[in-house]
Amino acid sequence: MARRNVPADIADELLSRFVEVGLIDDAAFAATLVRSRSEFSHRGRARIRQELREKGVDREVAEEVLAELDPADERAAALELAYRKVRSMASLERQVAYRRLAGMLARRGYGPGTVSSVLAEVLGDPAVEFSTAGQ
Known part of the structure; x- marks a missing residue:
């Protein structure tokens, strides 16, 4: 409202009223964002935490x-994402695929433990084949 030159006293009054009637609710916004990002965007806890911070949601x-x-849902989302991505890596060597998948999962906000267990499962699956070109 400050950018639109709304006087501070009026802005405070409006914001108080918005909170009172439930139009501004950080907890509801945060819950919706977490659900959306984890279910549909396959993002991990760390990435969602960063996004909440960027949007000004209180740390608590x-x-x-x-x-x-x-954590089981978070791992399942990471696993689904890794299986989907590994299909396009058949022409790569296993080490290259491992590095790329690990980087992708880490950028999505999954923790090291989740990344390790997901990669062990995905890359250990006999149905997943890789190039043997440098081996």
């Missing part, structure tokens, strides 16, 4: 909502 509110994120 963000941590409360993130605590509700089930």
Whole structure:
């Protein structure tokens, strides 16, 4: 409102009223964002935490909502993403595919433990084949 030259006293009054009637609710916004990013964008806890911070959500509110994120669901999303991505890596050597998948999962915000276990499962799957060109 400051950018639109709304006087500070009027802006404060409007914001108070918006909070009172439920139009501004950081906890609800954070819960919706966490659900959306984890289910549809396949993002991990760290990346979602960063996004909440960028959007100005209070740290305590963000941590409360993130605590509700089930680690099993987070791992399942990472696994789905890795299986989807590994299909396009058949022409690569296993080490290159491992490095690229690990980087992609880390950028999406998955923790090292999740990345390791997902890659062990995906790359250990006999149905996943890689090039033997440098071996």
